[in-house]
Amino acid sequence: MSDTSADNIVNEAQFGDYFALLKPRVMTLVVFTAFVGLLAAPVSVHPFVGFTAILFIALGGGASGALNMWYDADIDAIMRRTQKRPIPAGKVTADEAKALGIALSGLSVLMLGLAANWFAAAFLAFTIFFYVVIYTMWLKRWTPQNIVIGGAAGAFPPMIGWAAATGGVSIESVLMFALIFLWTPPHFWALALFMRNDYDNAKVPMLTVTHGRRATRARIFWYTVVLAIFAMAAGFTSLGGPVYLSVAAILNVQFLIGAFRIWRRDEDASEVDNFAEERKFFKLSLAYLFLHFGAILVEAGLVRFGVWA
């Protein structure tokens, strides 16, 4: 008997474990926002080309997820939320994740370039670099602004989708970026308020620890104010219309009220109801992003089918 990995029977990786390295749940968000970006663009794309473009944008996102899991395997093993990921679970080695991540990064950029255009491909390559090198390797463990910077990486997919269709950047694609970019900090800081111990144990500098929970509450509110301004502004570009504006108006008022309540609350009140207000805000934040992009999609569909010009 040799002791190669082929004989490691107990904990052998199945196909699903390699797939899990690509962070499928994050990928669904990438697919959705890239799809909206592609369809909202004023250039029509052949459906097969559009499908291929979105597939490889998602694969690029998945590749950066695998590289993130390779680099962060040490802290993933400490945090409860991430302990079952394939590397800390002992199913896939960190080196395998790195190899898969690098190979799929190259493949996704190459294929996006061939399917759509090289500007979109370069943009995808930049996004992977930004997420893996700038965020994961450099800033995540160093600054409490990690969430803000990580949010930028998550905000690029609709811009790449738009670039795949148009070959460029415009005010609309920048506003879609701003929507996700500004939404991420309130979303994650609300989570950090009620999931307290995880990040502390892993020594990841979260704002709640470095600047205190009071300051985090204030920042949730101020980010939400700026977010609301940008979200409404998007309604007055070619992305918007009556559907988007009404959806955005309702959601932003709700979001502002939620953020304001979080800001005004003190820790004792939050302890009493087990962070009910913060949990509610977090749930609302999921619907917030989904419905904004859903509304942009509906507007794009209405234009395409000629309901209004």
Add this chain to the structure above:
Amino acid sequence: MSIGRQHEIHKRRFSRNMGLGLVLAAFVVLVFGLTVVKVTDGNVSQAISGSVAK
């Protein structure tokens, strides 16, 4: 061990092998589809019937 015989590892690796096989097959279909769309400029049926306008 002869190479033709079913080994325990074949069973154990079935999901990985099948999964990778399907992914590669899908990739081939995708590249072919993309080639057809690019070469025919999106007018697949016209290209097949040979009436592509210059």
